[in-house]
Amino acid sequence: MSKIKLLIVAVVLACSAALTVVYSGIVNVAADEPHGDLVYWLLEQTRENSIKKAAKDIDVPDLTNPELLLTGGVDYEFMCSSCHLAPGQKQSDMSVGLYPAPPNLTLVAEGHKGHEHGDEAQSARKHFWVIKHGIKASGMPAWGKTHDDDRIWAMVAFLKRLPTLTKEEYQILTAID
Amino acid sequence: MNTLTKMALVLIPTLTLSLTATAHDPKLHAKKAEKADCSKMDHSKMDMKDPVAMAMMKKCMKQAKKAKATKAEMDHSKMKMKKSLKKESEHH
Numbered sequence: 603m604s605k606i607k608l609l610i611v612a613v614v615l616a617c618s619a620a621l622t623v624v625y626s627g628i629v630n631v632a633a634d635e636p637h638g639d640l641v642y643w644l645l646e647q648t649r650e651n652s653i654k655k656a657a658k659d660i661d662v663p664d665l666t667n668p669e670l671l672l673t674g675g676v677d678y679e680f681m682c683s684s685c686h687l688a689p690g691q692k693q694s695d696m697s698v699g700l701y702p703a704p705p706n707l708t709l710v711a712e713g714h715k716g717h718e719h720g721d722e723a724q725s726a727r728k729h730f731w732v733i734k735h736g737i738k739a740s741g742m743p744a745w746g747k748t749h750d751d752d753r754i755w756a757m758v759a760f761l762k763r764l765p766t767l768t769k770e771e772y773q774i775l776t777a778i779d
Numbered sequence: 780m781n782t783l784t785k786m787a788l789v790l791i792p793t794l795t796l797s798l799t800a801t802a803h804d805p806k807l808h809a810k811k812a813e814k815a816d817c818s819k820m821d822h823s824k825m826d827m828k829d830p831v832a833m834a835m836m837k838k839c840m841k842q843a844k845k846a847k848a849t850k851a852e853m854d855h856s857k858m859k860m861k862k863s864l865k866k867e868s869e870h871h
Contacts (some may be wrong), residue, residue: 634807666787666830667830667835668830668831668833668834668837669837670830671830671831671848672834672837672838675834704780725858740824763830763831766831767831769819770816770819771831771835773813773815773816773819774815774816774817774819774835775831775835775838776818777812777813777814777815777838778812778813779838779841779842779843
């Protein structure tokens with residue numbers, strides 16, 4: 603009986619502590635104030651494992667068709683490059699101001715710190731899922747609400763080649779017709 | 780601490796901060812739709828089996844075709860030249 607009482611007291615205390623944190627306003631939500639290492643690690647692990655699990659059964663289509671690079675390139679330039687940058691660009695207002703900082707997708711996978719990318723198919727699955735569904739409280743929108751799967755796969759195909767593109771190649775591929 | 784050190788301590792952070800603020804280029808906010816600059820394509824360095832090269836060729840050929848069609852559509856005989864415009868205004 604005393605064990606049950608102790609458990610109830612512990613639960614009540616935990617709930618009170620949580621509510622105090624929520625209602626007191628002591629948590630700083632400013633994007634220019636980074637999380638502590640532990641909080642950052644917890645959030646990153648949660649995000650990476652969630653995406654890995656959700657994307658594991660996605661079938662990756664053939665992404666070598668040059669037409670995909672043209673469709674995906676234009677979409678990348680207008681929807682993604684302001685945060686994820688273009689070849690030769692080091693930073694933008696969005697890449698500096700957003701927290702967590704959006705990854706620089708012009709760099710090869712090894713250039714992103716913190717998490718693994720897996721093989722080519724796994725990376726494509728992950729990109730597709732993230733573009734389609736977005737990521738909560740990160741600034742990454744769910745483009746799947748306004749773009750069909752074919753269009754998203756074209757962006758994935760473009761992302762695959764993006765780190766290898768020169769400024770000139772990028773300009774041609776992303777320019778409008 | 781001498782005066783020079785004090786001045787350096789005040790001026791260096793002030794200048795650094797003001798330069799950072801002025802370095803922001805408002806043009807970065809504007810995203811213009813640009814046409815492909817195909818003049819920079821170096822065909823000798825391109826692997827024509829590579830999807831990137833194939834896509835670039837496709838886009839540039841399409842752009843060239845479009846430009847040619849627009850040029851052909853222009854009928855100079857129906858265009859009013861400067862001289863005729865001047866004459867017209869003199870009549871009025």
